Amino acid sequence: MKQLKLGLFENVAANVGGTVTWRHEDDQRHRFDDLRYWRDLGEVLEDAGFDFLFLGDAWGWAEIDGVRPPVATQESLDLPRLDPVVVASALLSTTRNLGLVVTGSVLVEPPYAFVRRMATLDHLSGGRLGWNIVTTGTAETAVRAFGMDMVAHDERYAMAEEFLEVAYAYWEGAWEPDALTRDKRGRFADPAKVHPVEHAGRFFRSQGYGNAPYSPQGTPVLFQAGASTAGRRLAGRHGEAVFIGSGPAADLRRHASAVRAEAVAAGRAASDVQVMAAVSCVVGASPGDARRRHASVLRCQTPEATVASYAMFTGIDLSAHPPGTPMADLRTELSRTQLERFAGRTVGDVLDAWRTHGVGAQPIVGTAQEVADEICALAEGADLDGVLLSPVLQPTSTLEFVEEVLPLLRARGVLADGYRDGETLRERLTGSGSPVLPRTHPAAAHRHPRPGASPTRSGEHGGGRRG
Ligand SMILES: Cc1cc2nc3c(=O)[nH]c(=O)nc-3n(C[C@H](O)[C@H](O)[C@H](O)COP(=O)(O)O)c2cc1C
Secondary structure (H helix, E strand, O other): OEEEEEEEEEOOOOOOOOOOOOOOEEEEEEOOOOHHHHHHHHHHHHHHHOOOEEEOOOOOOOOOOEOOOOHHHHHHHHHHHHOOHHHHHHOOOOOOEEEEEEEEEEEOOHHHHHHHHHHHHHHOOOOEEEEEEOOOOOOOHHHHHHOOOOOOHHHHHHHHHHHHHHHHHHHHHHHHOOOOOEEEOOOOEOHHHEEEEEOOOOOOEEEOOOOOOOOOOOOEEEOOOOOHHHHHHHHHHOOEEOOOOOOOOHHHHHHHHHHHHHHHOOOHHHHHHHHEEOEEEEEEHHHHHHHHHHHHOOOOOOHHHHHHHHOOOHHHOOHHOOOOEEEHHOOOOOOOHHHHHHHHHHHHHHHHHHHHHHOOOEEEHHHHHHHHHHHHHHHHHOOOOEEEEEOOOHHHHHHHHHHHHHHHHHOOOEEOOOOOOOHHHHHHHHOOOOOOOOOOOOOHHHHOOOOOOOOOOOOOOEEEEEE
């Protein structure tokens, strides 16, 4: 069995993934706006050897037929929510090894300023940055807030392709890795190694010089989780770590092979994509104890919150349809994944499932031994490269996992014992031995000298670390 990579999923909000947990007595997410809370969590993850902290993000809010249900605010289903980039930057100085993966949408802001923000984090973290590329499934309310017109589902993926082209042009091509000489005799940078970018496309136009010089990883490690046909194509073409959500091992295996096949179709190796599934768990001293603890989490859910939460992801009001309605009869231009993952099920089934785990994974409920067994079986059955722990309660579930489950997985050799070799997130996550993307990745086409020009000097693009 492969040795798994390990990440932790969190949001800078009082609830995560569409279920209500903030009211639970063992939950601290109501402290989402407290720097101490984030620093403590960062320290727990670093001490435990997690590869990365993944900070999800969303724009928009729950609405049903144009009206915001009061329960969404009362239970903090979607708002308030703070900026993950700022939280990640606050953790740079308190962590040394932990990768920091931030979610950024291609829909709401043009690439130029975003590119500099990401490069700044990659510089200051010494190459520990990852970017989760999202197209914003909650687009309908988000576009209003940004004063934009609605962009349909597949068009948002076309937008993502173009956004990435512009971003790569700046990250990989604007400043060559050795452009900064910092020579006190009067040559801070070499003008021959700084290049203007010119892009005029369907969605974006940008012309000019990049602000940030080449960062340790050039392009941050690219994470993607789109599950629709268009989403998988984007993930296969660009993603280095791809989340495939949760579900039975056989479904996950099919999803994982589909993403790897997209990578191969795009001229990459199947192994260039690290496929990771979301895993949740409720650990108890005995199976009965675990079930009781899980029941206490489920008691925090209400039918109104469940309906509002599903509507936030899809715009669909499940309470307006009889429970026996097949999900196949419903349509959305928001997150198609949240419809497709329930293919063959009814509205009643989905209300039930959403109440127990929302957008996330059905928790594994049992003793530490049982949880470890299930994680291993899932990883093997689905041919996973890693798991993304999605804690039910925070920090309780994370601490339980670290103290009780992690040692069992380490003892079986399923998880590495501490941080792997390499200074950057890319080296540790992909094992490629290089901090930058390989030549087979579309980003590499933006490097200088361009294909057809004289060959790249050796040592070039070996990373942007200061010599
Ligand atoms: C583990 C995991 C984490 C995700 N995190 C985010 C997130 O932070 N923000 C977001 O907008 N979407 C997030 N998504 C959703 C996906 O990016 C994607 O938008 C969704 O699956 C809909 O895909 P589709 O547009 O291809 O249907 C996540 C999905 C998974 C499986």
